[in-house]
Amino acid sequence: MKIKASIAGATGYSGIELIRILSAHPNVELALLTSESYAGLTVKKALPFFNSDKILVPFEPGKAAAASDVVFLCLPHTKSMSAAAKILKTGKKVIDLSADFRLKDKKVYEHWYSAKHTQPALLRKCVYGLPEINRNAIKGSSFVANPGCYPTGIILGAFPAVKAKLVDASLITVNSISGVSGAGRKAKVELQFSEIDENLKAYKLASHQHTPEIEMGIIMGSGNPGVKVSFNPHLAPVNRGILSTISFILKKKLNTAEAVSIYKAAFSGEKFVRVLPEGQLPETRYVTGSNYCDIGLKADNSTGRLLVVSAIDNLVKGASGQAVQNMNLMFGFEEQAALENIGLMA
Amino acid sequence: MKIKASIAGATGYSGIELIRILSAHPNVELALLTSESYAGLTVKKALPFFNSDKILVPFEPGKAAAASDVVFLCLPHTKSMSAAAKILKTGKKVIDLSADFRLKDKKVYEHWYSAKHTQPALLRKCVYGLPEINRNAIKGSSFVANPGCYPTGIILGAFPAVKAKLVDASLITVNSISGVSGAGRKAKVELQFSEIDENLKAYKLASHQHTPEIEMGIIMGSGNPGVKVSFNPHLAPVNRGILSTISFILKKKLNTAEAVSIYKAAFSGEKFVRVLPEGQLPETRYVTGSNYCDIGLKADNSTGRLLVVSAIDNLVKGASGQAVQNMNLMFGFEEQAALENIGLMA
Amino acid sequence: MKIKASIAGATGYSGIELIRILSAHPNVELALLTSESYAGLTVKKALPFFNSDKILVPFEPGKAAAASDVVFLCLPHTKSMSAAAKILKTGKKVIDLSADFRLKDKKVYEHWYSAKHTQPALLRKCVYGLPEINRNAIKGSSFVANPGCYPTGIILGAFPAVKAKLVDASLITVNSISGVSGAGRKAKVELQFSEIDENLKAYKLASHQHTPEIEMGIIMGSGNPGVKVSFNPHLAPVNRGILSTISFILKKKLNTAEAVSIYKAAFSGEKFVRVLPEGQLPETRYVTGSNYCDIGLKADNSTGRLLVVSAIDNLVKGASGQAVQNMNLMFGFEEQAALENIGLMA
């Protein structure tokens, strides 16, 4: 039996990636693919990589709900609020890839996203969709907030050290480097090739809107409410990939082998987290196109630090792959269905 | 039932890509993976994208034959000759990704590759593995020479116009732009990132060793022995992809719609060739990671030219994907088995 | 003594490059720098690479003329027409980097640029600014149309072979690969990093608006009115650089050494054209940041072709460097003033 899945916002980067993954899913049939910019065109005209004659249509929540068992919302922030509400009323499931329902506190959302939240009642209903720390809640749910790209890699890299009380939870420093597809598919001079190619920059230092989500996730995963993160995002000229280097202050001496073994235990049984052996560090090319989060560790007693590096493909584990992982859990499919492919190494 | 497939040269780019494709093949079990540089290491240590504990071993033709139903040879040119001979003697099948057995004439090989051919008797036995022009011969074969990356895209783009007698076969001009993975995985200064990044160059003008294979393939596909190609290869800073622009001199006026319709007919029923509608041209990003060859056409009566552009992923349709397509034909599997995935658009 | 130079459109890529070059010119003082998008900001705020407190102002032709001895127009096509007319009336000099005054025939312009030409009288007055074929006319002029990027490299690469009657002028095939800065600084999805990175494409086959300018220039340089060019432009993921591969059909046998010697003679005394010795082909990295046009040759008697490859930096010899070379000629400065720097090789 196949369920019907629709994608609202199918011609943005996470929508495109959902098409790629779902088109190979044994339990899914693609229903509506919506796009405002390309409405009326066939998929193969708008997105020539995918050989489909389906017609792209404008998004209408009611029609999407009627046509589907689940609707993936790949909409700009604030646009998911009323759409999710309308679809959920019909009893259909929603997986929201925007940030609109990730934070539980309306005020925190409104502060960091500079926007009014119009569906505060739904905030509580929505389940945070990071399976490695919240699998059981996702399984029973009909409404999942899919995590942000930075939070996914950082939370997975950080929570085990905090949970194991190895480090000072109040003094976490995270430096991430992201590929450009994370910024979305938008006509902006600052996203032009010639502005980004051969360039490295930091941006939104101490002010990136993912910061409260990162802290929330590490708290969820570790049970320690005293988590405080200083988050420094950077942009580099790659399409895909987020590499996060997390610098912890050790509470007491630790060697790398011990750290690796604690992390291996924390992710025991997890299909999509690979803890690397001592001496090996992750690289984004090894997760390109796959749903893996790779984690490498280095304890340095001379500076009293534990360094954790995590790598994900921001469009897969950081967005659409994780959304499918959540769908698999919500519908009782194999968790790794359509996600077992390995990526492109070069 | 599953066959056992071994890869000789598993840690070069076409070997790595074979691992990616074969690991998802429903009818194949990976047997030996060989590597001289990484022998003794696990696959996941040498190639961390692939989560396998298999140990890489040095290549020995006899052992590979004994362990396998088919051996893929991803070896440097000249190294396949004796290896293929040894494996074929045991009755096992060989798919050779090198150039050693593509050309039928020993002298032509020796001229263009500056090397002696030690197995001339096998040249005649070996089948040229471009399914779209040679499918029946491949089906019965136990020894296939997998086409070169440039030839694949150029032959598919060129032969229908020649076959339909639209153009002067003796005055074909081909300009190709290739990604860098086509040069192989080698420690050379000229392949260093900083020598290639932000650089465009032509190379081996009128002297590229793929030239006779290109002509041979167009002759095979068209039946016209009078094919003469002037081939100009270029290198650009991308990992994957070959874009070939073929410039023909029209014998008489033609419009683009007619050209498109002739090409659509020529590839009717082909799963891996997509002839684009008038007004649309291929881009390599639409075939990245997939086995497609996309073809776009433009007739220009003001200059009397027919322009054909083809795009492939040099590591998939240009190497390992096509090798698996050949394997599927040789063993009677579905031709598109393990090759139906769509690629990464960004 | 220093002249005053203004740049209309100083925050586009050719305007930025003019700032870079002119700021080091011994005979030039920068006067007005205009920008619509960044008007009111200091240069160092809008363009942090250049440490100047000058305020960017909106473009008004009268004010620019009043403040300057020469105005460089780096405006979108069609915007230069009336601006040039107004400035020329005041007796000040104009160097127009747009295409508006390059073609002598109003109808040809209107056909290829799909726009009405409102200053046809000025077309005749304007001098085509390719010094290597038109130096004397530039010297006496107050109004120069700076050549397009593609035409510069192609004309220099092509005219000597036509002039020396080595090749069939009516059957010239040109394949060019361009960097992305040539498309200008514009907020367009198709120019986004993730659409261009790791992608190769052909575009505007047989329909690029530079085609008539290319033919005009080869005719000017060679004296042969029978020039016909089939022009195939391509885009690759580099910021700067155009590599053009010109394929000629030889009239009679020729060897590469002879071709090199004919080209060396044709460019004897030229400071900015380097004809490479036999066996060497140009690469764009060797001209990045410099005003050089490098030319390499290969005669191939087996296919009856002469292959010429030219490389320029599209923003220097293909735009702003050449504009300064023209200014130097118009004002009687050393032709190579401010242009003697060598570029960045990596």
Next chain:
Amino acid sequence: MKIKASIAGATGYSGIELIRILSAHPNVELALLTSESYAGLTVKKALPFFNSDKILVPFEPGKAAAASDVVFLCLPHTKSMSAAAKILKTGKKVIDLSADFRLKDKKVYEHWYSAKHTQPALLRKCVYGLPEINRNAIKGSSFVANPGCYPTGIILGAFPAVKAKLVDASLITVNSISGVSGAGRKAKVELQFSEIDENLKAYKLASHQHTPEIEMGIIMGSGNPGVKVSFNPHLAPVNRGILSTISFILKKKLNTAEAVSIYKAAFSGEKFVRVLPEGQLPETRYVTGSNYCDIGLKADNSTGRLLVVSAIDNLVKGASGQAVQNMNLMFGFEEQAALENIGLMA
């Protein structure tokens, strides 16, 4: 009057960059250019960007000294030791771009570079060539150790905050992202284009050999001996540029404007350090090809951090530009001679 300067190791990336800068220096004449790999070739054959017929010769310290007033050593680590000793004995000046003489303590050198130091007596004689913190010593010197690329950007970004006692000197976290030219021009698989393109990685966490030099420089600049740095280097697919994000723990509340003003005062009168106004962060593209170090600041009282970002071109301020700045100081030339050019913004 012109001095004669030789470059030992002229065909590596810092040697090539020295050629670029010195060829435009009003007080310098290039004497010997040495290269082992390209010995016997003309410069224009080996390095076609530079139009010189000079012949590259193998390096012999005695000959280089005899031909020069100053010799720049662009040699692999450990190779400078005896060469410097020999040249200095002749009374000629040496600027060493390797790490061999940067650290004052033989044991520290031997620990971090895993090599024996054969010239310990010269360690004390050699002056650390970071002009912004050591200008007076450089002025009188005949032997300068040119700083490493990472240390240059990090020391300049870090010492003012430590000197002004704003931050905890013992708990400094530095995350840097480097372009690939910093790894040198070497035939290694790991430096191949296809291994680096579209990839992000951390490397040598808590073990990079520049760590003691970074601490030494911050101590020199701040006068605070209690400096301890946790240094995390990363590699991204760009040719040039190092972006360093320094995370300090604030001793007491501070706002960004105050931090900016303290940094502006610290670099008052410096030609090559640009402290950006509040709200602006550096990007490597704004320093590409120039000798600037750009510094941006952000104080974040919610996490108690001061964040400092510095950007340099690793081949200019991080290597060859700084070497020329040192030469200018050693010979009494204008400090900014040949270094006033602005870079390429795109």
